[in-house]
Amino acid sequence: MASITNSSQNNSRPYTFTLNQLRKVGLRPTRQRLALAKLLFKDGNNRHVTAEDLHSEARREGIGVSLATVYNTLHQFTQKGLLREVIVESSRTYFCTNTSDHGHFFYEKSGRLLDIPADSIEISRIPPTPDGAEIKDIDIIIRIDS
Amino acid sequence: MASITNSSQNNSRPYTFTLNQLRKVGLRPTRQRLALAKLLFKDGNNRHVTAEDLHSEARREGIGVSLATVYNTLHQFTQKGLLREVIVESSRTYFCTNTSDHGHFFYEKSGRLLDIPADSIEISRIPPTPDGAEIKDIDIIIRIDS
DNA sequence: ATAGCTGCAAATGCTTTGCAAGGCC
């Protein structure tokens, strides 16, 4: 799907989208954050990346970012609601660009993660929390052995 | 709930249960494995421990076990179907003594984990896997912010 | 100008591994 045009002209999300998005959540649109946000959101809302993934991708595209900054940025984005953390493996943390309510298919062998649209799965009879505590989130992971 | 009798007389599971259980799955009943198994299963099937937890507990009771052996043992038990791994945090791995199908409440602040009986929750309309792959497991985690 | 960011490298913390010594069958 690569084209000959340079990557900054090649995004479905225009520059101003990313920029405004950062401003809106109160993060200074620095070069690194802009670049990472563009990578993350350019193909719509269906990416699942690790810090390592995103760091490699950035470097591959010639963006100078340190791994530490990628980690910091991913956590900032998550905190601001631009990303969602998905915990499926103890060894790696995935970040998901789809912040709406949904579950995941997880291919354990390949490490691939796939969204399950909220309307294609349904939990009936959610039990009450033992102490009446408020539910923050419900994670559903369907594990697949391949 | 502590009594004055020594801990080995104090278990709801008799010694031979643990011993046979180990034999049955093909693990040599060594001193360490027996001791850890007794700790894990003594209070029925509702424990959620980390390696660190179990290691501390063992040492508190005067059982000489190294942390590495606790890790190895937990993984062996898991592999043999005596335990189940629960992944809720990227920083820690929990092991659950309840191997039947069930979900979990997870109290994020305190790190407490609580079983959700399978019959008190239900997923309706499980979506087919994209490629017809076989489902290995479905994890349900209800996160609570306290 | 200045508060906030970034990069690097070092530190951290959980988990795994290598290998010699010990224990079960």
Place this chain on the structure above:
DNA sequence: GGCCTTGCAAAGCATTTGCAGCTAT
């Protein structure tokens, strides 16, 4: 006796942190 286990310490890895220098506004 022979093979599986254990223990320890060291290694491994993903992630976090401290701090000096940079940069948006």
